Amino acid sequence: MTYLHWDTKTITDFSEKSVGEMYEKGYVFTRLNKGAMHQTRSVRIDLSKFELSSENRRILKKTGGVMLSMHSVPFADYSHAIGKLAKDFYDTKFGPGIMSAQKIKEMLTDPVKSNFNALFSYVCRTLQGNITGYSICYATSSFLHYSYPFYELHAFAKDMGLGMMIQTIQYAKESGMKYIYLGSLQRPGDTYKLQFSGLEWFDGMAWSSDLEKAKKELIPTISTEAGIIKS
DSSP: OOOOOSEEEEOOOOOHHHHHHHHHTTEEEOSSSTTEEEEOOEEEEETTSOOOOHHHHHHHHHTTTEEEEEEESSOTTOOHHHHHHHHHHHHHHHOTTSOOHHHHHHHHHOTTTOOOOEEEEEEEEETTEEEEEEEEEEEOSSEEEOOOEEOOTTTSOTTHHHHHHHHHHHHHHHTTOSEEEEEEOOSGGGGGGGGSTTEEEEOSSSEEOOHHHHHHHHSOEEETTTTEEEO
Protein backbone atom coordinates (compact mmCIF):
# COMPACT_ATOMS: atom_id res chain seq x y z
CA MET A 1 0.00 0.00 0.00
CA THR A 2 1.39 3.42 -0.95
CA TYR A 3 0.63 6.55 1.03
CA LEU A 4 0.27 10.03 -0.40
CA HIS A 5 2.93 12.43 0.86
CA TRP A 6 4.72 15.43 -0.58
CA ASP A 7 7.65 15.64 1.81
CA THR A 8 9.37 13.67 4.57
CA LYS A 9 11.18 15.05 7.60
CA THR A 10 12.75 13.45 10.64
CA ILE A 11 12.54 15.63 13.72
CA THR A 12 14.67 15.51 16.87
CA ASP A 13 12.76 18.09 18.91
CA PHE A 14 9.76 16.30 20.43
CA SER A 15 8.47 19.21 22.49
CA GLU A 16 4.73 19.81 22.23
CA LYS A 17 5.35 23.20 20.60
CA SER A 18 7.70 21.80 17.93
CA VAL A 19 5.50 18.82 17.07
CA GLY A 20 2.41 21.05 16.98
CA GLU A 21 4.11 23.36 14.47
CA MET A 22 4.84 20.38 12.22
CA TYR A 23 1.23 19.19 12.33
CA GLU A 24 0.16 22.75 11.51
CA LYS A 25 2.25 22.49 8.31
CA GLY A 26 0.49 19.30 7.23
CA TYR A 27 3.00 16.81 8.64
CA VAL A 28 1.92 13.78 10.68
CA PHE A 29 3.86 11.16 12.60
CA THR A 30 4.39 7.82 10.84
CA ARG A 31 5.20 4.31 12.04
CA LEU A 32 8.45 4.20 10.02
CA ASN A 33 10.93 5.27 12.70
CA LYS A 34 11.40 7.71 15.55
CA GLY A 35 10.77 11.29 14.45
CA ALA A 36 9.67 10.37 10.90
CA MET A 37 6.89 12.63 9.62
CA HIS A 38 5.11 12.86 6.26
CA GLN A 39 3.55 16.00 4.83
CA THR A 40 0.26 14.82 3.38
CA ARG A 41 -3.33 15.82 2.61
CA SER A 42 -3.96 15.85 6.34
CA VAL A 43 -7.49 16.05 7.78
CA ARG A 44 -8.44 17.65 11.08
CA ILE A 45 -11.48 18.90 12.95
CA ASP A 46 -11.58 22.29 14.62
CA LEU A 47 -13.26 21.04 17.79
CA SER A 48 -14.67 24.47 18.64
CA LYS A 49 -16.89 24.02 15.56
CA PHE A 50 -17.70 20.33 15.99
CA GLU A 51 -21.24 19.22 16.80
CA LEU A 52 -22.73 15.76 16.45
CA SER A 53 -24.88 15.41 13.34
CA SER A 54 -27.96 13.21 13.18
CA GLU A 55 -25.88 10.64 11.27
CA ASN A 56 -23.16 10.74 13.93
CA ARG A 57 -25.80 10.12 16.58
CA ARG A 58 -27.23 7.22 14.59
CA ILE A 59 -23.81 5.56 14.45
CA LEU A 60 -23.25 6.08 18.18
CA LYS A 61 -26.64 4.57 18.94
CA LYS A 62 -25.90 1.58 16.69
CA THR A 63 -22.56 1.00 18.43
CA GLY A 64 -23.90 1.80 21.90
CA GLY A 65 -22.45 0.13 24.94
CA VAL A 66 -18.82 0.60 23.89
CA MET A 67 -16.65 2.08 26.66
CA LEU A 68 -13.63 4.22 25.71
CA SER A 69 -10.46 4.39 27.82
CA MET A 70 -7.11 6.10 27.24
CA HIS A 71 -3.82 4.42 28.22
CA SER A 72 -0.25 5.72 28.20
CA VAL A 73 2.32 4.34 25.76
CA PRO A 74 4.60 2.48 26.41
CA PHE A 75 1.65 0.24 27.27
CA ALA A 76 2.48 -1.95 30.28
CA ASP A 77 -0.31 -4.46 29.59
CA TYR A 78 0.71 -5.24 26.01
CA SER A 79 0.16 -8.87 25.01
CA HIS A 80 0.68 -10.98 21.91
CA ALA A 81 -3.10 -11.06 21.47
CA ILE A 82 -3.14 -7.31 20.73
CA GLY A 83 -0.51 -7.66 18.01
CA LYS A 84 -2.36 -10.61 16.48
CA LEU A 85 -5.66 -8.71 16.55
CA ALA A 86 -4.06 -5.80 14.66
CA LYS A 87 -2.37 -8.06 12.10
CA ASP A 88 -5.58 -10.01 11.44
CA PHE A 89 -7.53 -6.75 11.06
CA TYR A 90 -5.12 -5.20 8.54
CA ASP A 91 -4.65 -8.48 6.65
CA THR A 92 -8.43 -8.80 6.21
CA LYS A 93 -9.24 -5.17 5.50
CA PHE A 94 -6.23 -4.07 3.42
CA GLY A 95 -4.30 -7.19 2.41
CA PRO A 96 -1.38 -9.28 3.73
CA GLY A 97 1.82 -7.52 4.72
CA ILE A 98 0.33 -4.12 5.53
CA MET A 99 0.88 -4.42 9.28
CA SER A 100 2.83 -6.94 11.35
CA ALA A 101 2.31 -7.96 14.95
CA GLN A 102 5.95 -7.03 15.58
CA LYS A 103 5.38 -3.46 14.34
CA ILE A 104 2.36 -3.09 16.65
CA LYS A 105 4.47 -4.33 19.56
CA GLU A 106 7.19 -1.81 18.68
CA MET A 107 4.70 1.05 18.43
CA LEU A 108 3.17 0.21 21.81
CA THR A 109 6.23 -0.78 23.85
CA ASP A 110 9.42 0.78 22.44
CA PRO A 111 9.76 4.55 23.05
CA VAL A 112 13.12 4.59 21.28
CA LYS A 113 11.45 3.63 17.99
CA SER A 114 7.81 4.68 18.39
CA ASN A 115 6.32 8.13 17.79
CA PHE A 116 3.05 7.35 19.56
CA ASN A 117 2.22 8.01 23.21
CA ALA A 118 -1.42 6.96 23.67
CA LEU A 119 -3.53 3.86 23.20
CA PHE A 120 -7.32 4.05 23.19
CA SER A 121 -9.31 0.93 23.96
CA TYR A 122 -12.97 0.43 23.11
CA VAL A 123 -14.61 -2.33 25.14
CA CYS A 124 -17.99 -3.80 24.32
CA ARG A 125 -19.49 -6.04 26.99
CA THR A 126 -21.50 -8.93 25.54
CA LEU A 127 -22.94 -12.20 26.81
CA GLN A 128 -19.90 -13.92 25.31
CA GLY A 129 -17.48 -11.63 27.21
CA ASN A 130 -15.63 -8.41 26.45
CA ILE A 131 -14.80 -7.56 22.83
CA THR A 132 -12.08 -4.95 22.43
CA GLY A 133 -10.90 -2.58 19.72
CA TYR A 134 -7.94 -0.20 19.81
CA SER A 135 -6.42 2.87 18.17
CA ILE A 136 -2.77 3.92 18.48
CA CYS A 137 -2.54 7.70 18.80
CA TYR A 138 -0.37 10.72 19.46
CA ALA A 139 -1.76 13.15 22.03
CA THR A 140 -0.80 16.54 23.45
CA SER A 141 -2.73 18.96 25.62
CA SER A 142 -3.97 20.79 22.50
CA PHE A 143 -4.52 18.09 19.87
CA LEU A 144 -4.93 14.38 19.24
CA HIS A 145 -3.84 12.38 16.20
CA TYR A 146 -6.25 9.44 15.85
CA SER A 147 -4.51 6.66 13.92
CA TYR A 148 -4.05 2.91 13.39
CA PRO A 149 -7.47 1.66 14.56
CA PHE A 150 -8.13 -2.08 14.71
CA TYR A 151 -10.82 -4.33 16.14
CA GLU A 152 -12.50 -7.71 15.73
CA LEU A 153 -14.14 -7.24 12.34
CA HIS A 154 -16.53 -10.16 12.67
CA ALA A 155 -17.51 -9.51 16.28
CA PHE A 156 -18.24 -5.80 16.30
CA ALA A 157 -21.15 -4.05 14.60
CA LYS A 158 -20.70 -3.08 10.94
CA ASP A 159 -20.09 0.60 11.72
CA MET A 160 -17.74 -0.02 14.64
CA GLY A 161 -14.76 1.70 12.99
CA LEU A 162 -16.73 4.90 12.48
CA GLY A 163 -18.24 4.60 15.96
CA MET A 164 -14.75 4.40 17.49
CA MET A 165 -13.69 7.49 15.57
CA ILE A 166 -16.74 9.51 16.64
CA GLN A 167 -16.26 8.50 20.27
CA THR A 168 -12.63 9.64 20.12
CA ILE A 169 -13.63 12.96 18.53
CA GLN A 170 -16.03 13.51 21.42
CA TYR A 171 -13.29 12.61 23.91
CA ALA A 172 -10.91 15.16 22.38
CA LYS A 173 -13.56 17.89 22.43
CA GLU A 174 -14.57 17.15 26.02
CA SER A 175 -10.87 17.18 27.00
CA GLY A 176 -10.57 20.77 25.80
CA MET A 177 -8.33 20.03 22.82
CA LYS A 178 -8.25 22.40 19.84
CA TYR A 179 -7.95 19.82 17.06
CA ILE A 180 -8.23 16.13 16.33
CA TYR A 181 -6.35 14.86 13.27
CA LEU A 182 -7.95 11.96 11.38
CA GLY A 183 -5.17 10.89 9.04
CA SER A 184 -5.31 11.98 5.41
CA LEU A 185 -7.44 12.12 2.27
CA GLN A 186 -5.90 9.71 -0.23
CA ARG A 187 -8.56 7.53 -1.85
CA PRO A 188 -12.26 7.76 -2.80
CA GLY A 189 -13.11 5.68 0.27
CA ASP A 190 -11.78 8.46 2.51
CA THR A 191 -14.75 10.72 1.74
CA TYR A 192 -16.46 9.46 4.92
CA LYS A 193 -14.09 11.75 6.86
CA LEU A 194 -15.73 14.77 5.23
CA GLN A 195 -18.99 14.27 7.12
CA PHE A 196 -17.83 16.01 10.31
CA SER A 197 -18.62 19.62 11.15
CA GLY A 198 -15.55 21.81 11.66
CA LEU A 199 -13.49 19.75 9.20
CA GLU A 200 -10.40 21.18 7.48
CA TRP A 201 -7.88 19.61 5.11
CA PHE A 202 -4.34 20.52 4.09
CA ASP A 203 -4.03 21.16 0.34
CA GLY A 204 -0.23 21.23 0.23
CA MET A 205 0.03 24.91 1.04
CA ALA A 206 -2.67 25.82 3.55
CA TRP A 207 -5.69 24.50 5.46
CA SER A 208 -8.99 24.59 3.57
CA SER A 209 -12.62 24.04 4.53
CA ASP A 210 -13.73 23.66 0.88
CA LEU A 211 -15.20 20.15 1.04
CA GLU A 212 -16.34 20.11 -2.59
CA LYS A 213 -12.76 20.71 -3.68
CA ALA A 214 -11.62 17.93 -1.37
CA LYS A 215 -14.11 15.51 -2.95
CA LYS A 216 -12.77 16.37 -6.42
CA GLU A 217 -9.27 15.52 -5.24
CA LEU A 218 -10.47 12.04 -4.28
CA ILE A 219 -12.72 11.13 -7.23
CA PRO A 220 -10.77 9.26 -9.94
CA THR A 221 -10.94 10.81 -13.42
CA ILE A 222 -10.86 8.75 -16.60
CA SER A 223 -8.24 9.63 -19.18
CA THR A 224 -9.79 8.81 -22.57
CA GLU A 225 -6.49 9.22 -24.39
CA ALA A 226 -4.51 6.79 -22.30
CA GLY A 227 -7.50 4.61 -21.51
CA ILE A 228 -6.52 4.48 -17.83
CA ILE A 229 -7.89 5.75 -14.59
CA LYS A 230 -5.90 8.40 -12.80
CA SER A 231 -6.47 9.52 -9.26
